[in-house]
Amino acid sequence: MPEEKKIYALLVGINEYLSPDVSNLNGTQKDVEDMQDYILSNYTAFEKKVAVLKDKNATRSNIIKSFEQHLGQAQEGDIVLFYYSGHGSWGKTNQAFFKFDPDEREEGLVCHDSRVNNQFDLADKEIAVLLNYVARNNAEVVLLIDSCHSGSVTRYADAATRMTGSGNQVRTLSDYLYDSTLEEHKTYYTTLAAQNGGEIAEIPMSRHLLMSACSERELARETKDGGWFTQSLLSVLKENESLSYFQVYSQVFSAISQKHEKQTPQLEAYGLFNANNVFLTGGKSLTKSTRFRIGKSAKTNSFRVDFGAQTGFPLDISRAINFNIYETKESEEVLGVGQVNSIGLVDSEIRMRVSSRETVFWGEMLDYALAPTTICFEGAQEDLDLLNDGLKKRNIQQVVFVTNDLVCPFVLAWDQKDACYRLSERQQEQVWNAATEHYDTKSFNRPVFILELGKADLREEFKVNIVMEILEHLSQWKYTVDLDNPKSRINKKGIEVKFTTDNPSDAHKVKCLVKEPKGIQQYDLEEANGATQKDYHKLVLDYTEEVEINYSIRIKNNTRDKYYLALALITADHGVIPLQANIVLEPGEELEEAVDKYYGTLSIARKNDTNITNYLKVFISKKEISTVQGLELPSLVMEEQLQYFEPMTGRNFGAKTDINDWCTKTIAFNLKRDIDTFGNNDVEIDHRGILIHGHTALKANVGMNSPQQNTRSANQLYENIPNKVSNMELFYMDDGTGFPSETVLELTNIENENTLAENPLKISVPKQDGELVFPFTVETILVLQEDGSYKEETLILPIGTNTGKDDKGNDLYEVHELPTNSNKGTRSLGKSLKMCFGRMFLSKDNYNLCWVDYAQGGTRESEGVAEKVAEAKKILVVLHGIIGDTSAMAVNLEFASKYYDLILTYDYENLNTPIPQISTHFKEELTKVGIVEGAGKTLDLVAHSMGGLVSRGFIESPDLRGDLLVRNLYMLGTPNAGSAFSKIATYRDLATAGMTFALNFKTFGAASLAQKITGLSVTKNLTVTLEQMGVGSPFLMQLNNHPTPEKVQYYIIAGDITAYKGTATGVLAKLVDWASVQVGNVVYGASKNDIAVSTDSILGVPSYFNPITERVDCHHMVYFVDKQSMEILEGWMKEGSN
Structure with a gap:
């Protein structure tokens, strides 16, 4: 009987660190526990050997020992998992490693006792040695790292970051793995250096896979519920246990892209590790992976695989990418392996070991995953499913749909009114902020072209394929815009790129943006092109006159080295036009006409475009750049309808464009215009x-x-x-x-x-x-x-x-x-x-008695009210005021459900209906649903503003006799003695002022108020209800001089803004000021008031009612979100329920 395979797992989670210079974390313990639970609950075909190190046990020496003594037991066919959740770091590396780290730094994991008593972080160079030891018996080794700077660890709340500062101390070679349990590890690098004249010839590279939370220059984020990366990973695994490493990565990438901070998970595999295998099993995935066409170039007689920088692969990658080679796109037999050592701009040379003499093969990538272009999708889930199916059928890895538009360069959104999907590009621009005297970055959406995609179109394979073609095109275009080599050693500042207008009178239209230590600064073109030219990255051009701006580009080599240049124009309509290539620029030499006159014009072609950006990209290298023709992309014609779009034809393999060291300089041409000027x-x-x-x-x-x-x-x-x-x-x-x-x-x-x-x-x-x-x-x-x-x-x-x-x-x-x-x-x-x-x-209902369903978040339901009343004994009814509705009030009164069996809301028409008629209608609605005398119900009312007068009219009327039903009336901000708002000339002006508050405070229903604005005449004077709320109105005089039996207890909460200390004070002041500007100053000046009603008026109930009153420091719009008001109200309700 074959021996049972094993999973050796080492799970490390560190919340608490000894060093005072390293901040503690919150979610790593949960990460480790959740990871442990998942492993133990799954993988039944394996014997599971799981070691856990948390906090004080996760010392440097314990982690190293667990690598060597625990993980080191793994044999061929076993699975090794090292999982780390904690701080990542970086620091300066030893000089012996400079050739491996051009930026002279190393990444690492911070142990519990790192940086205390001369203890170091666990460096990437040390982890490489440990992995080499663990993988010596050909086990499948996997690392999952949830920390900052984790993208290259084998070679930052709500969301806090798992990042700490650098370790300042540069260690000697003897400091690497000095605390190992194995003698050969303690002296590993010192021995290598001694054998090679003091230099390190190589860092061990074992067969393993690394999946990490973010790139080496990003932050890994966490909440108290765990790290974004870990929790997303576990969620993906729990939904589908048979995914390959590539598939798991793709879904984790998509999940994290929904977050509102940029964090890009990474996946890299080494030593021919096959990332197409099922996650943590070593088994072959049943889902076919993407295959790339491999063809033989007639010009170079070498094989080239159809992928490169323009399809998302980084040109600065410092490792080989391996492929399995197949005869056809569908064949199962592996003919051999191939290796790409340097990425081309469009396609890349691949060295293969196969015996066949065919000239076309297909390659399946083993060990590298690119970060796809994200497309924000806004629409129905069923439509998203259809689009995702389209991506799967075409094996498109370069595009992924997410729902977080903050991190997406493109948006596919459903237009409800026109019933179609439209595709837009999210562009950014810098806008001057006068308050901070700095530029802020803002973004805006610009249509790609008229892509009107209906729901029926998503069910037509041909049209879905067209959409997929477009998305692939946009992905390649975006990669081209971003194309650069961050690890280049070329001094690009020494290459001067100068923009000039052919017509000197056009120069005033151009502003040059320059990145400086104090932020982005703006200069006139003449100033920017002065004796010491500014290194501008963006030009903002005023195109209001709508006349083409002709320009010239001069490029000067201010260095002592000879350089080769190539140029490409990237257009706003998503095309890429290769210009000159293999330009030789000697030291001190200047190229005067770098851009042909045919392309040296700038304009806005589309009528409704007001802001577009083109790019000029200059490629710089010390080696020849024979061509950039492979970068060419046709423009997406803006006025083309979906049915006329023609997919891109297949490409021929171009000449070799591999460049070892190169960089780019990019100038953005941002054209802006005003669409019109109005006067008469x-x-x-x-x-x-x-x-x-x-x-x-x-x-x-x-x-x-x-x-x-x-x-x-x-x-x-x-x-x-x-x-x-x-x-x-x-x-x-x-x-x-x-x-x-x-x-x-x-x-x-x-x-x-x-x-x-x-x-x-x-x-x-x-x-x-x-x-x-x-x-x-x-x-x-x-x-x-x-x-x-x-x-x-x-x-x-x-x-x-x-x-x-x-x-x-x-x-x-x-x-x-x-x-x-x-x-x-x-x-x-x-x-x-x-x-x-x-x-x-707007709603069409003027009168509505509803029950509140708190199980559904406080929604108001009009169906089944009578049935609910029949089941209830204690009932509370909520009434709104002259502004707004009961929607937000109901949500904020959820606490009342502790004291009442049922919460009802009553919304009513309040324009021209006299308050006594509203009170009468209120009784009729109660009667319809069974709230009548003798029904065995106890009824309380809570009312805002005018709703209190409606309630009083119901209670105090000798005809309505609401006092026989109501036990308690709670009034908040009710104008019992009248409101100064009645001084406003028209109700429309009141509604306009009210909208100012309703749009900013959720206690009012802005939509309900909007309902009341519509249909009103411009000359309409005060409505009946507003007149009746006026100080000294006949309605109020009668109401306040008509004593009734003292059966109902009145409770009153009165706001006073003169002592208001809430955090919204500044907001309130601004809103009062703005409302006054719009409709005239109707507030009360220095006297105590809640904006709409004076405090004395709110308290102005005749004394024979013996009201219980409280004053609070709040205003008319926030009673139902004000903590003090709600605590008082709940206290009264609790007392009244006993």
């Missing part, structure tokens, strides 16, 4: 109805852009708006050409804005049944926190007042004043304004 003339922004009306005095440039997204460390502005407000989305503008991608309307160089007070700017927006489109701007302010720090808050500020309809039936907004911060983010001397358009979907 109307400007149509969107063919569906967005129109800026002509103005007799106001002048401005008009442009469109996409949502602003700063760097990951900054606030997400426009793009996070839909997450801030429920039932709202951004309105994407469409000029009629089929590119609905822009959402930000920009007015720049505004003149004569002081005329707006008397002569407002008018903006028309689309009017459709069931929705409201409205303009708003976004502002970020710093809010002082209780601990003295500042936090960024994003405010949504509605612009203008909805004044009715224009002559086409669309909503018309009037803007009387611009925001005070409207020149923020630009260096323009004139004022500017950025605005978005929000779209809200």
Whole structure:
């Protein structure tokens, strides 16, 4: 009987470190425990021998000993797993290893006792020796490393980083593995050096596979629930145990790409380790791996495999890549092996050991995985499944769909209105921030071309194949844009690339961006091309005049070395055009016309494009660059429909383009334009109805852009708006050409804005049944926190007042004043304004009694109310005020379910219905569902603002006799003695002011308020309800002079903003200021109030009711999220339930 195979596992997790210079971690213990549980619960065909080292036991000597004495027992056919969860580090390596590490540093793992009492980290050079020993009997050796700098360890919360600083001490050769249990390891490197004149000839390379959390220059992140890498890995393995190493890597990569920080897992295998085998079993995978065509080049008589830098393989790779060679794409027999030692730009030379004389073979990669291009997918899961099937059928490894658009260069998103998918490229630009006097990075979406892909198209193989072709094309284009050699030793700063305009008058249109120690700086072209030329990486060109800009490129060699150059133009329509190649540039020599006149023009061709970027890439090498023709990619024609797209034809093998040491210099040509200038003339922004009306005095440039997204460390502005407000989305503008991608309307160089007070700017927006489109701007302010720090808050500020309809039936907004911060983010001397358009979907129900389903997150359900009432004894009903609805109130009152059997909500029409009629309707709704006298129910009410008056009308009316049903009434912010909001001229103005607050505080239903804005006349005076809420109104006079039997206990919470200390103080001040600007100052000045109602009015219930009252430091919009208010309310409910 054959001996049972074994899995030898060493699992190391370190949360706590002895050195005070190494920060502790949180999630490594859970990582190790979860990994151990998984191994012990699976792999039943193996005998499992698992050793675990955690915290104080995970010392350097214990880890080394476990490698040698535990893992070292493995024999042929066994599996060896070393798993590490903890800090990674880097430090300066010994001089003897410089030729292996050009950057003169080594990576390592930080042990529990590292950096204490002269203990070192466990260096990559040491791990290489240990692996060589463990693999000596031909076991399958696998390393899983969840730490920072882990991408080359065998040669940083919510999410904290697993990174610590460098080890400063440079160790001697005798310090490597000095604490080994094996004598040959203690002297391994000193012996090698003695045998080779003091130099290290080689670092041992064993057969093993490394899968790590991130690249060597990235951060591995963790939460208290464990490391992103480990938890993603285990999730993938639990779903499918028979995946190959390559397949596991691909799915882990996809999972981590969903996170909102960049972290790129790595997979590399060495020594002919076959990564096509099933994970941790050594068995052959049943899923076929991608095979690459291998052909013989007639020019060089050498075999070349059809993969290279443009398909995602790094040209700076410092190791060989191995292949199994097959006769055909489908054959099973391995003919031999092949090896690629240097990556070409497009294809790569492969050295093969096969006996066949065929000229075409197929290669299956054994030991390397590339990081694919990520495509953000926004749509239905069933559609994503179809697209993923398309990737599998075509064996496309260079592309992966994810849902985190922050890390994606391309986005495929479903347009609900037009019922199709559209593909966009996410581009970045630098925008001047006047507040910080630095450039911020923002991104925007630009359509690739009119790819309108319906759901039915995803079920047609031909069309899915076209989409796959496009995605492969875009992946190659993106790799070409990013193409560089970070480990090159060429001094690229010595190669001067100078841009000049052929027409001197065009020079003022060009701004040069330069990376400097203090950040990105901007210079005029003349200044940048001065006596000491600036090394600019990006040119921003003003294309408002819409005239082609002709340019020239000069390249000068300021070094003492001879260089060879090649040039390629990378176009905004996703093409790559090879230009000159094999240009010889002697020391001091200058090439005056590097770009042919035919290509030396810049323009924006598409009507609705306002911001495009082309690139000039200069390849620099000390060896000849015979051609870059293989980089060529045809442009994706922007106006081409899906059915006319022709897939790329197969390529012939080009001449050899392998370059040992090379680098690139890239200049981005960023063309920007304003789409129009308005004055007396109307400007149509969107063919569906967005129109800026002509103005007799106001002048401005008009442009469109996409949502602003700063760097990951900054606030997400426009793009996070839909997450801030429920039932709202951004309105994407469409000029009629089929590119609905822009959402930000920009007015720049505004003149004569002081005329707006008397002569407002008018903006028309689309009017459709069931929705409201409205303009708003976004502002970020710093809010002082209780601990003295500042936090960024994003405010949504509605612009203008909805004044009715224009002559086409669309909503018309009037803007009387611009925001005070409207020149923020630009260096323009004139004022500017950025605005978005929000779209809200409106409900058709004016009256609604619902039950709250807290099992589903606090949703309101209108079906089955009577059945729920029949089962309940204690019932609470929630009523909203004149602004908003009960949606957010219900969610925040979940604690009440501890004291009541059932929570109901009552929403009502509150424009023109008198409050007594609403109270009557309220009783009718209660009666319908069985809440009547004698039914054995106890009923309490909690009401916000005007809802308290509706409740009082129900309770105190001698006809309704709600006092026979209601036990307790809890009122928050109710204007019992009237509200100053009744001073506002029209309800529409109230709604506009209310929208300012509702969009920024979730306690109000902004969509409900939007419902009330629609359909109102521009001349509409105060509605009945608003009149009745006025101080001294007949309704309130009667209500407060009509005592009833004291059967109902009133509870009142009254807010006071004069002493408000909440973290939203700065937000509140800004919103009050903005609402006042829009509709006039209606607040109470220095007297105590909650913004909408004075504190005295809230408390103004006649004394014969003996109300129980509390004052709180909050405002009208946050009662139901204010901690103090909710604690008081819950205390009353708890007491009342006894």
